[in-house]
Amino acid sequence: MSESRPVLSDPKAMRALAHPARLAMINRLSAVGSATATELAEVTGVTPSAASYHLRMLAKYGFVEDAPGRADGRERVWQNVEGGFSVGYEPDEPMEVRAAKEFLVDAIWRDADEMARRAIEQADRLPAEWRDAATMTHATLLVTAEEMRVLGERMNELLQPYGANVRRQEGVPEGARIVQSQVRIFLRPEMRTPGLPTEDHGAADGLTD
Template sequence: MTRDIESLSDPKAMRALAHPARLTILNQLGVVGSATATEVAEIAGITPSAASYHLRMLAKYGFVEDAPPRGDGRERVWRSVAKSLSIASRPGDQQDVREAKDLLIRAFRRDANEAVERALAVGDREPDEWKDATLLSRILLRLDAAEMKRLGEEIDKLLQPYVARHRSPEDAPEGARVAEAQVSLFLSAQRPTPGLPTEDHDAS
């Protein structure tokens, strides 16, 4: 399996991608492979004309491209460009690049948190085998920068064979569904110390 990793550095492209509807559209294309503006509009909760605009903006910055036409070819079909995107702060980043990266990372996190909330809302309705396979974990690590970088690379390598964009339904086992892995490796920042309250309102 081959894949491309593109490290985002263009502030205009990052700001364009940070729009919630565009993130939804890009995620959907990563699952279904290709779709029309009308099809992604329903998922994103926007009008087909708005979806067409967002798709053109995504295409402008190289995130999506035209897919082979269907049927009579009257409706434009889009697909995601097969790249895994990464965002990382670099020592030489200019201020506009740092600000754009921060904006996009926060947009990614909001979108990811919403995905978890949706999953939790319907989790009780899932079959027991899927409940048993679900893992929501938070672990504090002690490691140096080289170890953390290597750990991230190892996790990425483990996930690659299962990435929906590269693994078609025909290649996956029977009963396979789309799942989501959210990986965040970052330095733990010290929690602010609020100090002792002036009154203990919980005291009986």
């Protein structure tokens, strides 16, 4: 996520966003630009009244807003707030804030992992040109902190012109479809070495002689 985006710090806002239905709505609005509660209900598995409630909660914390009305004007139309958000970590932040961030990040990546799995499962149904164009890369890099920062910035810069909102404003090329990009660059965590059983390990498991 770009560093220029607002950094979330309100635990209530982060926990509100982490709800699966709300994340699904955010993702759907990213793809289609704008939608009504009824339209979002159809793709998120909730009732229209529940969708309206979730959208009001997202609006309360600044994640969605009213979109330009449609011709019939019969139903409220929603869109994501421009600019998105980011989640960063500070060493001395309150435990409540850190816990909310971890909860949100876990929900976001769980949703992203599920989307990637569905894409793999459905790959054989895709036209060859889309199947061959897809890529999922896992790489181990050896870089400095500055190089890692620059790499992230360059990847964001590369992706930015292809953002769905940007394309909708500047003109959608013929044949374009919604594509999901998932980028993670992080310092590899220390690997935990399995410990040897302690003398009372068996007793703890009820396995004493």
